[in-house]
Amino acid sequence: MACLSLFVFLAIFVVSAFPPACYVQGIISCIETERIALLSIKAGINHSGDQSLFSSWTGHDCCKWQGVSCNHESRHVIKLDLRQHHSRRVFFLNSSLIQLHHLKHLDLSMNNFDDSPIPGFIGSFANLEYLNLSDAGFSGAIPHTFGNLSCLCYLDLSSNDNLQSNDLHWLSGMSSLRHLDLSRVDLSKVHGWLHDINSVLPSLRVLKLSNAELQGCGIYATTDLPHHLNFTSLRVLDLSGNDGLKITLLQWLFNLTSLVHLDLSACALCGKLPVTECNLSRLRVLSLSGNHFDGVIPESLGKLGSLETLDLSENELNGRIPESLSNLTNLEYFYLFSNKIGKLPESIGRLQKLVKFHLSNNQIQGLMPASIWDLRNLQYLDLSQNMISGAIPESFGNLTLLQHFDGAVNNLIGKLPETIGNLVHLQDLDLSQNAISGKLSESFGNLTQLQYLSMQGNGITGGLPEYVGKLSGLSVLDLSNNNINGTLPKGMGNLCKLLILDLTSNMISGGIDDLVDGLSICSKGLETLNLGNNNLNGTVPENIGKLSKLIELNLPSNSLMGVLTESHFVSLVSLGFLDLSYNSLQLNVSENWKPPFDCLLIRMCSVKVGPVFPTWIENQTYLSHLCLSDAGISGNIPAWFGYLSTSTSYVLNLSNNNLEGRLPNSLKNYNFYRIDLSSNRFEGPLPELDLSFLLVIYLNNNSFSGFIPSYFANATYIQVFSVSDNHIIGSIPLFFCNLTTLKLLDISNNNMSGGLPYCWNSTSALEIINLSNNNFIGKIPDGLVSLTNLRSLHLRNNDFSGDLPLSLKIAKKLVTLDISENKLSGSIPIWIGENLSSLVALCLRSNLFHGIIPEQLSKLSSLQILDLAHNNLSGCIPHSFGDFKAMVATNHNQWWSLFSIVSVAKAYFSIDYNYRHNSFAYSESLLISAKGLQMEYSKVLSLVTSIDLSNNKLSCELPEELTKLHGLHFLNLSGNHLIGKIPESIGDMKQI
Structure with a gap:
């Protein structure tokens, strides 16, 4: 009877102690009220998002549902993990969640709660230990009821950009908190954030407040540092992205001896690095990137012997890397890019654990220390955008674990070492814009893991090796702007993973049929095909139209020929940039053809589309760039x-x-x-x-x-x-004087008249002025010829009168001066020879100049064309004319190429990277009298040398010194009063 009573008592206790649960086939399932609550939560989800997690939410036992965990004994739901890893679900969080009283773990991160506020009832989960609401689209204020979560150990509210808090007093009740992340929560109104957080510091290990708009030192006092605060348990501190912090806070933080991870990047901190008395001996990660620190890297950083990651990038640090940093023998990741570092110490080789070393965009000069090539654990090395010189040594092959090497934009020279073939793990290699020469070595064929190869802008010679077609992992191959010749290897059509192929500006010949036919079969994603400015010939294969992912197709300046039809473009639905210019191509499409593409850029210069x-x-x-010239x-x-x-x-x-x-x-x-x-x-x-x-x-x-x-x-x-x-x-409108950016003004060969404006002082950018062959009258304005950037001035065949302005002597960059066929008078100024030392062409023909020819003209060492014909000049031909250096040599510099490309400040708009123009074209031309005829020289002008002194009143003998001008092509002295014998040595002037 006693046993029976005990059994009845235990049965009553069990029933009363546990809430009702579902019984299915004798097995206790979850609590029914909690199952209903979960289904209500599911009903609040927008079904347009990812529903894979909820596919298991069927049946009676919710403890078996994905994302749900229950206590094994009580069957209460204690964990709900609805974290979204893929496409975001739009969530409406209804109050049924409050039924899950026993929750210890709640994760709703990476959902979309559509700017709804965080429900205050979450603060009633007295047993909650883990709460993650990060990146979930919550807005408004953080509920103060969170202060009731006394058991909470982990709180992450980060990346809710519209979430804010005016104070942090609610933290005072979270005595168990170990991890707090309020990154990207607006805390700009929290003045004493450090004081408020200190209330939970006895257990806090991780504090992340990045991009939280923190201000000052985080204390209520305005001057004192928070020395009294207890941070002895803190291991991780992230205050990055807060540009209102004070530098005095940094001095205090560097004495938190418990810190293992400190991130103060992008805080707009400036001045010297305040680490002279740094006590962070346990620190493993230190990030101070993206600030304005200047000066040298302090030696005291070398005391942080536990450092594994050091990031000082994007500051203004200068000088050399101190020797003391070689003591950081545990360092694995070292970032110094975007500073002004000038030199590396030889002791850098002691950092044997280095895995990643990023030094790009500094001012490192000269040879790299030999020890850097002994860092055998390096997987990532970036030396780009410096001034490093010399050849890459054979010891480069020691870096056998290297996966990424970037040495672009330096002064590297010579051939690549054969040992480069040892780098069998190399995936990315960028040596673009150096002076590397020679052929691609056979050892390159060992780099079978290569995915990215760029050596554009070097002096690579020889043909493309056959092994290039076997580098099957390549997604980017850029060898543009080199001296590569020969034909394309047949195997290149097998590079099925290529996204970008750029061989622009080489000397590659042959056809492109094999390449295009191969890629049209196997390529799934080729986006860029740049083969312009080579010697390619043959036709453009129709299969090019099958490259459906192609965005850029650039084949200009080759010798391609034939007819392009609609088949060549049939599947180019992604095409945005098309350049077929300067070939011998003809487009033959139907009148009602509608291309499958909608381009931003189309260049068909010299393609017959008429x-x-x-x-x-x-x-x-969407077209923004169209060239149909000569079409x-x-x-x-x-x-x-x-x-x-x-x-x-x-x-x-x-x-x-x-x-x-x-x-x-x-x-x-x-x-x-x-x-x-x-x-x-x-x-x-x-x-x-x-x-x-x-x-x-x-x-x-x-x-x-x-x-x-x-x-x-x-x-x-x-x-x-x-x-x-x-x-x-x-006449010339006055507004031209206000066009302050004008570099070239050409209104020649029109019927314009009147005097020139006297208001050119604001047009100092002018480099080329051509007003020839009009009816302008009056004096030449001083302001027009005193422009300091002026290089070419053409005023030929007008009615200008008066003396040559003295202000012209200021135009010291002047290369061409042609004021022929006017009514200018006076003597030829001596200062032309003394001040205009850059002159290559001086044309004063058919004016009213008189007096002697100044011998100072012979100081014009670059002069190739001198035309003083049809004036009233008298006296002798200066003996010093034999000193015209540019007329002595038989080979002449291509000086007129100066005007083929004249730099301008702003590029005209072009989206295509490889053919972006930063210049304008101007073809210089001059009229030169030869054998009784006036001929216009333009393209071959740089090869011409000429002296024309005809039809003046010159006397005396022909100076023998003139016969030293062996490079002279034209010499006209007729119509003068010369006397004496012609020097016999004139026969040595074989170019005439």
Whole structure:
């Protein structure tokens, strides 16, 4: 009877002690009320997100559901992990969660609660030990009820960008807290954040407050450092991204002896590194990157013997790396990039545990210390953007674990060592923009793990080795701007993982059929194919149209030929940049063809797309750069052309065609950066355009008429204005004097008249002025010729009068001076020879100059063309004329290439990286009299040397010194009063 009573008592106790649970086939499942609560939570989820976690939320036993854990005895839910790892779920968190009273672990991170506030009832989970609500889209204030979570050990509210707290008093009740992360929570109004956090410090191990808009030192006092605060248990402290912190806080932090990890990156801290009395002997990770620290790296950093990661990148540190850092023998990750470090010590080789060493963008000069090549655990080494010189040594092959090496933008020379083949784990190799020479060695073939190879901008010679086609892991191959010759290896078509292939600007010959045919079969993702500026020939294979992922296709400046049809573009649906210029190609598509692509850039210069303006351009709604120069197009520009693109900026080149008529008014819809309509048959007034961002305009060699419109005064950024060879009338508008960025002004060969403005003082950027062959009158303004950057001045065939302005002597960069065929008078100034030392061409022909020829002209050591014909000059030919150095030699410098590419401050708009233009073209030309004929020299001008003194009043004998000018091509002394014998040595002037 006693036993029966005991059994009844125990049965009653069990029933009363545990809440009702589901019984399924004799097995206790979860608590029914909690199961219903979980299903209610599930119902609050937007089903457009990832539902894979909830696919298991069926049946009676919720303890078996994914993300749910229960106590084995009570069957209460104690853990709910709804962390989202993939696409975010939009979540509505209803109050049913409060039914899970026994929760110890709650993770709702990486969901999307759509800026809803954090429910205050979460503070009622008295047993909660772990709470993670990070990156979940919560907003508003952190509930003060969180202060009730006295058992909480881990709290992460980070990356909720609209979450904020005005104080941290609610932390005072969290006596068990060990991990606190409030990164990217707005704490800007919390003045005593360090004091408030100190209330839980006896157990706190990890404190992360990055990008929390913290201010000051975090204490309520304004001057004292928080020496009284107890931080002895803290191991990890992250205050990065708070640009309101004070440097005095840093001095105190460096004495927290318990710290293992300290991150103060991007805090806008400045001055010297305050680590002279650093006591962080346990520190393993120190990040001070992205601040404004200057001066040298202090020796005291070498005392941090436990350091494994040191990040001092993106500061203004200078000098050399101190020897003491070689004591950091546990260092594995060392970041110093983007400073002003000048030298590495030889002792750097003692850091034998280094895995990653990042030194890019410093001022390191000279040879690298030999010991760096003995860091045999290195997997990542970046030395790019320095001034490192010398050859890469054979010992480079010691770094057998290396996976990434970047030595780009240095002064490295010589051949690559054969030992590079030892780096069998190498995945990324960048040696671009150096002076490396020689052929690619056979040992390169051992680098079978290579994924990224860039050696662009070097002096690599020879052909591409066959083994290149066996580097099957390559995704990027950039060997552009070298001297590589030969044909493309057949195996290159097997590089199926290629994303970028760039061989631009080499001397590669042969066809591209094998390459394209191979890639069209196996390539799944080729995005960039750049083969421009080579010697490639043959046709463009139709299979190129199968490269459906292609974004950039650039084949300009080759010898490709043949007809391009719609098949060549059939699947190029991703194409954004197309450049087929300067080949012998013809486009043959139907009149109603609609390309599958919608490009940003199309360059078909010299591709025959005519005979009329191509209608398929109308479908290119994103177009911002179009070149159809020399394309065999005739007729008018259609009106729709001004409406097709949504681009806000535009580059347009339609030069050298047969286009005619007036320009459509719709062109003013574009903000042109550069427009070139030269060498057509356009007529009417100069076009009205949106000039807000115009840099370059070429309208020369057309039939435009009328005045230069006043609205060109709005072209405040213009650098090139060329309207030569038209029928423009009127005088030069005064607004040209306000175009402060103007570098080239060419209005030659028009019908303009009047005097020149006297207001050129603001146009100091001008380099080239050509006003030839107009009807300008009056004196040459002092301001026009005293421009310090002036290099070419053409005033030929006008009616200018008076003396040559004395202010011209200021233009010391002047290379070409042509003021022929005017009414200028006076004597030829002595200062031309003394001040204009850069002159290569001096043309004063057909004026009214008189007096003697100054012998100081012979000081013009670069002079190749001297034309003083048809004046009233008298006296003798100076004997010193035999000293013209540029006329003595038979080989002449290509000095006129100066005007082929003249640097400008801003590039005209072009998205294509490889063909971006940072210059404008100007072809210098001069009229030279030879054998009774005046001939215009342009392309071969740099090869010409000439002296023309004909039709003056020169007397005396022909100086024998003149016959030393063995490089002279033309010499005309006729129409003078010379006497005496012709020197016999004139026969040595074999170039004439």
